[in-house]
Amino acid sequence: GADVVVSTDTKAINGHSDVLFGHVTSRNPDIAARVRDWRETAGGIPGPFEAWLVHRGLETLEVRFDRMCSSAETIARRLKGHRAVSGLRFPGLEGDASHNLARAQMERFGF
Numbered sequence: 001g002a003d004v005v006v007s008t009d010t011k012a013i014n015g016h017s018d019v020l021f022g023h024v025t026s027r028n029p030d031i032a033a034r035v036r037d038w039r040e041t042a043g044g045i046p047g048p049f050e051a052w053l054v055h056r057g058l059e060t061l062e063v064r065f066d067r068m069c070s071s072a073e074t075i076a077r078r079l080k081g082h083r084a085v086s087g088l089r090f091p092g093l094e095g096d097a098s099h100n101l102a103r104a105q106m107e108r109f110g111f
Contacts, residue, residue: 004031012111015057015064019050068111 009021026032039045046054076090091102092109102109 003028004035009054012065012068013057013061014054015060016053019046019053021046021050021054065108065111069108072111073109 004024004026006024007022009023010019011017014021024035026035072090073092076088076093079085080088080090080093080095089098090096090109091098091106093099096102
């Protein structure tokens with residue numbers, strides 16, 4: 001339902017800290033064309049080496065994503081039980097206001 005999604009690909013997708021990368025996507029062809037025009041005018045087009053660096057990181061994305069999500073779930077449970085923490089929000093916790101929606105929409109609850 002989003003008109004535009006802007007995402008960083010620097011760490012999670014790439015898996016390294018050796019390139020700055022991101023993407024913008026939209027199903028609306030007019031918005032996508034405006035983003036393309038701006039990108040070409042502003043010069044925000046990655047070079048072949050930067051694209052290769054991010055592509056290289058995709059090889060381990062599945063393993064890294066699984067571990068990041070598992071770590072986030074473990075940390076959230078521990079923080080929820082800690083006396084110094086109040087107001088914790090994580091959709092993977094059953095008491096979270098977003099839990100039912102996230103469970104319906106997602107396989108994992110993110111990191």
